[in-house]
Amino acid sequence: MKxxxxxxxxxxxxxxxxxxxxxSKDKDFQPETWETVTGRLEQDESPNDAILRExxxxxxxEVELILPLDTGFFYRGGKEFPMVFIAxxxxxxxxEIKLSWEHSEYKWISLEEALNIPDxxxxxxxxMNLKNLKKCLPxxxxxxxxxxxxx
Numbered sequence: 001m002k003x004x005x006x007x008x009x010x011x012x013x014x015x016x017x018x019x020x021x022x023x024s025k026d027k028d029f030q031p032e033t034w035e036t037v038t039g040r041l042e043q044d045e046s047p048n049d050a051i052l053r054e055x056x057x058x059x060x061x062e063v064e065l066i067l068p069l070d071t072g073f074f075y076r077g078g079k080e081f082p083m084v085f086i087a088x089x090x091x092x093x094x095x096e097i098k099l100s101w102e103h104s105e106y107k108w109i110s111l112e113e114a115l116n117i118p119d120x121x122x123x124x125x126x127x128m129n130l131k132n133l134k135k136c137l138p139x140x141x142x143x144x145x146x147x148x149x150x151x
Contacts, residue, residue, distance in 0.1 A: 006041035007085045008051040014092035017108035024104050034119035051088050060098035063090035067143035069126045087126045
């Protein structure tokens with residue numbers, strides 16, 4: 001049986017803008033393109049813990065998980081790397097951005113701007129889901145995540 005990887009993504013909002021990052025030229029997959037915070041689930045880690053860890057590692061920010069935005073399946077770079085993807089809507093809590101080696105630039109942009117950046121086309125469903133959710137969800141809404149069972 002072939003291994004399937006689990007990828008994570010975070011759309012982080014602060015003051016009505018979302019954070020996008022430019023991948024480092026040293027990245028093996030899609031270098032120098034714009035993305036949201038992304039990463040992979042590690043062994044014995046819950047998806048919620050994984051995305052909080054990835055956000056901290058890649059940006060130095062503390063965020064609050066609000067709700068899942070999207071899920072999907074794709075092949076990262078070819079059929080040998082199947083990946084299930086879980087994307088989250090997160091709100092900024094604290095911290096100053098300090099980029100890891102994985103990214104060279106960042107910017108805070110509107111959802112409308114994000115929808116018009118060609119590099120971000122893979123994230124459009126996340127952005128559209130967030131845009132539509134924001135029309136009907138109260139500002140204080142927070143999804144109640146189930147807790148992982150102890151091992």
